[in-house]
Structures are given as structure tokens and as C-alpha cells.
Amino acid sequence: MINLNFILELFKNNFGALILLIALSIIISFEVMVYVESIRYILVGVLLSGLVFLGLGILFYGYTSSYLYAILALFVAVIFLFLGTYVIFLIIFLLYLFDILIIEIVYFSASIYSIWTWVIAIAVAIVMYFIIKQLNKILNKKLFLLDSEIKKNEKRDSHVRNRNKSEN
């Protein structure tokens, strides 16, 4: 039977399992944060292109009340999925909270009924969440900032080369 005591005993006896849980939760959250952000862009695109599509339908075939239903359904579906992405972020946060609570209880002998255990766990989970989020942003920007730097440099170089040519 899996209950809280079973989980705590498992992690008490097996340090590797805890490390595995933390490593997996950090790596998975690292990936999920990026791809969920991408899903958001796609959802906005779906909403706008769907509205354009319906608008064209109205333009070509004339307005009927069924279009209103379609627009409403599109909005509801996209907003529902968009909120779903925030639920995923909440799940990531809860995963961190679970990790930190287990560390506190197993290795620092903290009581789960103490308010301070929860306060510290929530604070550390929030800090961890924002650190991972910032790392994600930095990671993606690095590559494309370097590209834009290289492009700027190439443009300047070609400008200088053209000027030298015209002077010669």
C-alpha cells in the first residue's frame, strides 16, 4: 500500500531514489517550461488564424448565427487550453514543493504539521522555480543574440569593404 510513510521510508533508506526524483523533476521541468511556452505561441496563432478564417467565411458566405457559435467555441477552446498551460506550471511548482518537503522531512527531521516546514518549502520552491525559468530564458537567448551579433558584424564588414572598393 502506497502512503506517506511508505514514500518517506523509501527515501530514508534509499538516498539515490531522492536524487533521482530531484534530478528528473528539474530536467523535466526545464524542458516542459520551454515547450509549454511554445504551445502558448501556437495557441495564440490558432486563435487569430481561426478568427481570420471565420471572418473570411462571413465575408464570402454571409453572416449566419452558426458563425457566432463557432467564434464562441474557438475562444472557449483556446482559453481552456491556455489556462491548461498555467496548470502545467502549477504542477511543476507542486513537484518542487514535494521534493523539498521530502528533503526537509527525511534529512532535517522536520514535522509535516509544522507551519515553518511548509513556509520554508514554499519559499525554496518559488526560488527554485524562478531560477529554472531564468536559466531557460538565458539559454535560448544566448544562441540567437550571438547570431544577431554576427549578422551585425557581417553587415558592418561588407559596408567597410564596399567603401574601400569605391575609394580604390
Added chain:
Amino acid sequence: MSTSWLGSHLPSIITYLINFLLEKSTFYGIVIIIIGILMIMFSKYFKPLFFLFYILFMMAILGYYFSLVSKLLIAIFISLLVFMPFLYLAFKNGYSMTVINLFMLGYFLLIFPAIKYYLNSYLLISTFIVVIFISSIITFYMFLLIKRKLFLPEGERI
């Protein structure tokens, strides 16, 4: 109880794919790592490549619908035009992570046959995963630095 085609075949498809990758894992690992390196080195061509694939995709759709309904054709064309920038942003957002994932998969395939018999405890598995993850991030940064050295002259570096 009847199950769907995917439900009954998915486990065997996944097993087949994993076996396929592990059969010549060293070779596929090297190929995947090289693809990752190329993705870093030629990332400035991301936009034109995206546009090329997008144009090919639209041409395929337009070719399919052209003889059927011209109004539908225009609607899809314009909708796709609206959708395109968002798809571009979505792909660009996940670009670096995809490269890191490729490195992770590549390292996994490279190292796995050599050490699969030693992964017999949680601690070793977690160490393996953490080492692969950190080394793939380090590889990503290393190739960014190499790219900077290759494409930017000495005075321009920050």
C-alpha cells in the same frame, strides 16, 4: 475488450524504435550529436529554412485544394499567413532546448551500451542522468563559444 490500433501497437512500435536505436547506438549517437552541433553552428539560417519549409508546406496545401474550392484556398492561405509568425516564434523558443535534448540523446546512445550493466541502483542511474544533462549543457555552451571564436573577430567579442 477491443483496443485501438495505436493502443495495441504503440508498445511494440516504441520497443522497435528503441531496439533500432540501440542496435547501432554508437553510430546513431555520433550522428545525433553532429546534427546538434550543426544546429548550433548554422542557427542563423533558421529563419530562411523555416520560411522554405513553410512555403513548401503551403504549396502542398494549395496544390491539394486548388482544383476544389478557390475561396477555401484563399481562406487557408490567409489563415496560414496569420499563423506563421506564431509558429516561427514557437519553434525559435524551443530551439536551444531541442539542441540540448539532441546532445542528451546522443550521449545516452554513445555511453549506454558500455555501462548498461553497471546501472543497478537508483544512485547510479541518477548520477548517469545528471552527468548526461550537465555535459549536454556544457557542450551547448562550448560550441557557442567556438562559434563566437570562429565568426566574430577578436576586437568584436564582449
